[in-house]
Amino acid sequence: MPDPAVARLAVLIDADNTSASHAGALLEEVARYGVPTVKRAYGDWTTQQLVGWKKALNENAIQPVQQFAYTQGKNSTDSALIIDAMDLLYSGNLDAFALVSSDSDFTRLATRLRESGKTVYGLGRRRTPPSLVAACDKFIYLEVLGQQDADGAQDSASEDESGEGSAPLPDLHKLLTSAIDATSAEDGWAHLGSVGSYLGTRHASFDPRNYGFAKLISLARAQDYVEVEQTDDNATRVRLTGGKGPAAKATKATTAKKTAAAKAPAKKSSSRGRGRGAGQSNG
DSSP states (O other): OOOTTTOEEEEEEEGGGSOGGGHHHHHHHHTTTSEEEEEEEEEOTTSGGGTTHHHHHHHTTOEEEEOOOOSTTOOHHHHHHHHHHHHHHHHTOOSEEEEEOOOGGGHHHHHHHHHTTOEEEEEEOTTOOHHHHHHSSEEEEGGGGTOOOSOHHHHHHTSOTTOOOOOOOOOHHHHHHHHHHHHOOTTSOEEHHHHHHHHHHHOTTOOGGGGTOSSHHHHHHTOTTEEEEEOTTSOEEEEESSSOSHHHHHHHHHHHHHHHHHHHHHHHHHHHHHHHHHHHHHO
16 A cells, blocks of 8 residues: 555545535545545535535535436436546546445446556445445445534435445454464464454455454454564564464374374284284294
């Protein structure tokens, strides 16, 4: 991912699908990954649904992009955002894109931007379809940003017609176990940074905040199956307790081999003994 200190980002917001109460928090989150040089929000600003966005636009210097809903039931906002994203891509002035939406219609856009070598950050509700989450380099759920919905009616209006609720979070035990096991050395210890990188690469939506922890180290310390240790050089490393790491597996394998080797001579000796006995009997 690009260096946050110099990376130039375009923040493209699907206002029809995002509550204005998240505006400030999502921009603070995006600032962790780069400098938002382009900030645009798309929607039909003539409707009452987006009235709550007016204050958020002014306070956060977000440029509103008007897109009339020419046909009832069709989301013209999606098309406008996608066209702008492609124009920005070909301008060559950006390093990354932040797509703010819970709409799976942006899945192909995210994929296309990544194919062109751009980093894509997704921000949306927990009900966001897995296809869009997986299409991004990193996906952040708006609920973890600590911004409460100030206008329940507005937020309800932006919900999917399907009425689907929040998607269940991946099993934390399985995630941590596989990550530590994959990144650990022969002694079973893994650097916490390597574990975090592994999780972020393989699970775009992984975020300690999804599980109620601000940092990965806090999350790890709260798990009774994970041992956390600070090294002399002030690095943090973790390993699985209960003999679940690679080192434990290797030890078991070695023990099994030694046991098999110890039994082998005994079998041969017994066989030779039976052979001699048979020969004497024949004599």
